[in-house]
Amino acid sequence: xxxxxxxxxxxxxxxxxxxxxxxxxxxxxxxxxxxxxxxxxxxxxxxxxxxxxxxxxxxxxxxxxxxxxxxxxxxxxxxxxxxxxxxxxxxxxxxxxxxxxxxxxxxxxxxxxxxxxxxxxxxxxxxxxxxxxxxxxxxxxxxxxxxxxxxxxxxxxxxxxxxxxxxxxxxxxxxxxxxxxxxxxxxxxxxxxxxxxxxxxxxxxxxxxxxxxxxxxxxxxxxxxxxxxxxxxxxxxxxxxxxxxxxxxxxxxxxxxxxxxxxxxxxxxxxxxxxxxxxxxxxxxxxxxxxxxxxxxxxxxxxxxxxxxxxxxxxxxxxxxxxxxxxxxxxxxxxxxxxxxxxxxxxxxxxxxxxxxxxxxxxxxxxxxxxxxxxxxxxxxxxxxxxxxxxxxxxxxxxxxxxxxxxxxxxxxxxxxxxxxxxxxxxxxxxxxxxxxxxxxxxxxxxxxxxxxxxxxxxxxxxxxxxxxxxxxxxxxxxxxxxxxxxxxxxxxxxxxxxxxxxxxxxxxxxxxxxxxxxxxxxxxxxxxxxxxxxxxxxxxxxxxxxxxxxxxxxxxxxxxxxxxxxxxxxxxxxxxxxxxxxxxxxxxxxxxxxxxxxxxxxxxxxxxxxxxxxxxxxxxxxxxxxxxxxxxxxxxxxxxxxxxxxxxxxxxxxxxxxxxxxxxxxxxxxxxxxxxxxxxxxxxxxxxxxxxxxxxxxxxxxxxxxxxxxxxxxxxxxxxxxxxxxxxxxxxxxxxxxxxxxxxxxxxxxxxxxxxxx
Numbered sequence: 001x002x003x004x005x006x007x008x009x010x011x012x013x014x015x016x017x018x019x020x021x022x023x024x025x026x027x028x029x030x031x032x033x034x035x036x037x038x039x040x041x042x043x044x045x046x047x048x049x050x051x052x053x054x055x056x057x058x059x060x061x062x063x064x065x066x067x068x069x070x071x072x073x074x075x076x077x078x079x080x081x082x083x084x085x086x087x088x089x090x091x092x093x094x095x096x097x098x099x100x101x102x103x104x105x106x107x108x109x110x111x112x113x114x115x116x117x118x119x120x121x122x123x124x125x126x127x128x129x130x131x132x133x134x135x136x137x138x139x140x141x142x143x144x145x146x147x148x149x150x151x152x153x154x155x156x157x158x159x160x161x162x163x164x165x166x167x168x169x170x171x172x173x174x175x176x177x178x179x180x181x182x183x184x185x186x187x188x189x190x191x192x193x194x195x196x197x198x199x200x201x202x203x204x205x206x207x208x209x210x211x212x213x214x215x216x217x218x219x220x221x222x223x224x225x226x227x228x229x230x231x232x233x234x235x236x237x238x239x240x241x242x243x244x245x246x247x248x249x250x251x252x253x254x255x256x257x258x259x260x261x262x263x264x265x266x267x268x269x270x271x272x273x274x275x276x277x278x279x280x281x282x283x284x285x286x287x288x289x290x291x292x293x294x295x296x297x298x299x300x301x302x303x304x305x306x307x308x309x310x311x312x313x314x315x316x317x318x319x320x321x322x323x324x325x326x327x328x329x330x331x332x333x334x335x336x337x338x339x340x341x342x343x344x345x346x347x348x349x350x351x352x353x354x355x356x357x358x359x360x361x362x363x364x365x366x367x368x369x370x371x372x373x374x375x376x377x378x379x380x381x382x383x384x385x386x387x388x389x390x391x392x393x394x395x396x397x398x399x400x401x402x403x404x405x406x407x408x409x410x411x412x413x414x415x416x417x418x419x420x421x422x423x424x425x426x427x428x429x430x431x432x433x434x435x436x437x438x439x440x441x442x443x444x445x446x447x448x449x450x451x452x453x454x455x456x457x458x459x460x461x462x463x464x465x466x467x468x469x470x471x472x473x474x475x476x477x478x479x480x481x482x483x484x485x486x487x488x489x490x491x492x493x494x495x496x497x498x499x500x501x502x503x504x505x506x507x508x509x510x511x512x513x514x515x516x517x518x519x520x521x522x523x524x525x526x527x528x529x530x531x532x533x534x535x536x537x538x539x540x541x542x543x544x545x546x547x548x549x550x551x552x553x554x555x556x557x558x559x560x561x562x563x564x565x566x567x568x569x570x571x572x573x574x575x576x577x578x579x580x581x582x583x584x585x586x587x588x589x590x591x592x593x594x595x596x597x598x599x600x601x602x603x604x605x606x607x608x609x610x611x612x613x614x615x616x617x618x619x620x621x622x623x624x625x626x627x628x629x630x631x632x633x634x635x636x637x638x639x640x641x642x643x644x645x646x647x648x649x650x651x652x653x654x655x656x657x658x659x660x661x662x663x664x665x666x667x668x669x670x671x672x673x674x675x676x677x678x679x680x681x682x683x684x685x686x687x688x689x690x691x692x693x694x695x696x697x698x699x700x701x702x703x704x705x706x707x708x709x710x711x712x713x714x715x716x717x718x719x720x721x722x723x724x725x726x727x728x729x730x731x732x733x734x735x736x737x738x739x740x741x742x743x744x745x746x747x748x749x750x751x752x753x754x755x756x757x758x759x
Contacts, residue, residue: 033238037100040082041393042092043074051090058084061241062278063393065314065385066270066363074390076241095390102395103240109398116398121204125197125405127398128189131161131233134196134225138166141203148206148216154224155293158246161229163293168202169220176420176450177303179379180412181224181294182310184258184369186231186242187394190386190404191310195225197405198412215416220303228258228290241394245290247282249275256282259309260367261291264375265323268366281367294369298377305449306419307381308412309369313393314362314385315353317342317411320374322358322383323366328374331357332426333447337418338382341411348407351387358383380419384408417513422451422504425511428482431520433664434615434704436527437492444475444483450506453481457503460485461516464494464524470516475500489524491718492706496522530614531607531701536575540605549598550685553582553692563590564658565623565693571660578697580621581683595692599684602696606643609677613704614667616650616679621695623658635694636682641671644678660697711756713737719757727753 039060046052046069056067059075067073076099077085085092096102109127116126124137141149148170153162169175180198182191202221205212215221226232230246244255253275260271263285267273271281286292298304319334321327328334338355345353358365373381387396387404396404418424428443442460446453458475475485489496499515501508512518533539535557543555559576561584562568570578579602582593609616616639624633634654638647650665667673683694711719713726713736727737730745737745739752 039099041096159230177220179222179307183226186235188312192225262372264372266367270365312386316385317355318358318383325359344410345407422506440487442485451504454503462498525704527702533699545601550600551597553595554600555602558583571619571697580695595685603680607677608675610675611703615702617664617700619698622653623693641674643676711753
């Protein structure tokens with residue numbers, strides 16, 4: 001809604017919160033931990049500020065990452081607060097019926113340790129482990145592999161507990177480094193166990209897994225399993241749900257949120273000035289010894305190239321920025337690696353992790369370690385929110401420790417491979433699926449990682465037949481980190497295989513990474529334009545469909561007035577018009593005319609796509625400042641081959657691109673080609689608090705084909721000896737090979753074929 005801000009609304013000091021904080025102090029003094037018996041965890045999606053304020057006032061503890069209108073909010077409440085929410089009409093769903101019972105079961109289980117029937121060294125991961133047990137296990141790694149492992153005390157906590165780090169590497173000191181740290185938040189017990197699982201597997205497979213051997217031979221792997229030892233110990237001894245460190249704030253409250261205490265955009269959105277709040281940022285940046293220790297570790301290890309800060313819960317892979325929804329530098333690379341990690345996680349146990357920047361994807365949070373590591377140190381830094389999505393929350397069953405470790409272990413392999421490359425190579429306009437005969441310009445972007453791209457030796461390699469050698473096409477440096485190459489496409493109907501290779505200061509790098517074993521693919525066809533619409537006039541598009549209910553931001557054909565969410569210009573050189581969702585006044589607020597309150601649909605005229613090789617192509621714009629998720633503030637684009645009686649999805653646009661993107665689809669790959677095709681674009685605002693804008697321009701229907709090649713008697717797209725054999729076999733007849741249509745295959749036909757062959 002355009003009336004709502006994007007920044008999360010934080011909890012205020014409330015009577016219930018203050019009482020809870022004082023109760024925590026009192027129970028600590030008397031040694032009796034809070035038991036939380038009967039407390040519940042509920043989820044609701046507040047639809048207004050009033051609902052949000054009421055929910056936060058009644059709650060005892062916020063379990064979700066932030067509190068925002070229109071986003072799911074997980075809260076721990078007692079029975080009285082739950083009844084008050086229900087009487088007030090808040091749409092609550094109970095996730096956990098009795099928090100205290102879960103904690104009691106967990107404690108009873110931990111009081112009678114068991115290997116859970118797990119054999120071998122993984123039996124250690126049968127249940128959660130204390131601070132002392134984790135530190136002892138680190139020493140076991142050193143005993144097992146003294147050639148590989150070193151444990152170091154990198155500093156002391158507020159209560160003088162050692163903060164331990166383990167180095168696992170066969171590489172020389174000063175090699176590129178990767179850091180995995182966990183447990184900035186004390187109650188997130190799955191995070192140190194996951195860090196320890198990573199360490200265990202690295203040690204176990206260092207001599208047997210070639211991929212791990214390569215990583216450890218080239219990089220220093222550092223693991224800090226417990227970044228907040230005082231808070232972690234307190235969560236075992238006194239209060240299972242304790243989050244912060246143990247700073248005495250001097251007003252009856254304790255604790256600073258370490259992940260709001262880092263000196264990058266410290267004190268902004270998503271961090272509290274209230275010492276009683278769970279997200280209290282501290283009196284100043286780096287006020288806490290724990291964050292100072294981690295900061296000093298970074299400063300002493302300028303070779304660090306990547307980092308993951310493990311948290312729970314939510315199943316998320318998050319990259320910078322957290323303090324703003326604006327994109328971070330190199331965001332395409334960061335988000336690409338994040339998605340690759342999420343894909344690797346899914347492949348293990350089919351658990352879905354959502355990838356994206358912290359601010360647009362989840363919530364605003366300033367003063368985080370991820371933002372500081374990236375913004376201050378240039379380290380490619382991520383937060384991974386581990387299992388689950390709310391069924392158990394912080395009280396995760398022990399049976400999920402090893403599966404969580406297994407899926408995250410695959411993610412850290414991806415991070416290591418991607419960030420230890422000499423350079424990252426990406427195609428600025430993606431891989432062209434289709435080009436015309438002749439040549440096509442390929443725009444390339446490089447990002448220096450462990451090495452630096454060199455102009456000499458930069459090459460695009462291509463071939464148009466699998467049995468041919470690759471041919472070199474030079475790559476030209478056109479600016480810092482930007483390059484241009486020509487992809488030749490000589491024969492219509494062929495399929496090009498190609499890859500990019502760069503010489504770097506640390507050896508060669510390719511795209512794809514394992515090229516030439518793997519290559520990129522582009523088909524070569526000529527295209528005829530069956531329909532083209534630059535929207536300078538209305539060629540029959542209509543706005544509206546059954547179920548449309550948006551109250552603002554309906555599709556309109558205009559010369560758009562640009563905002564941070566809406567384009568300023570269309571995509572054509574000569575024209576100015578396109579379809580966009582609403583048209584605000586020049587200088588008006590970004591959300592003055594965005595989609596609000598539902599859906600708005602743009603429907604094409606009837607299109608003749610009866611050619612079996614018809615291609616639908618369009619330029620589309622999509623922007624959603626909260627980061628879309630499937631079926632919530634996403635844009636379905638659909639196609640019908642029966643005039644609109646039924647629809648099939650072409651794509652579901654979820655990425656918050658905020659730029660024009662060209663897409664092409666072969667109609668026959670989606671529906672049977674007919675002369676009665678329509679395409680529709682459905683922009684929708686289904687979640688509160690979002691700024692949704694969309695646009696469409698440059699709509700085309702293309703037909704693919706190749707002109708008949710004189711002399712290509714076997715129809716393989718080229719002239720060769722086999723065509724000559726066909727002609728000679730029909731010599732003196734009227735059969736195949738009568739190229740001059742004289743009625744007889746003769747010397748004139750042979751001359752035509754040989755001329756075409758040599759030409």
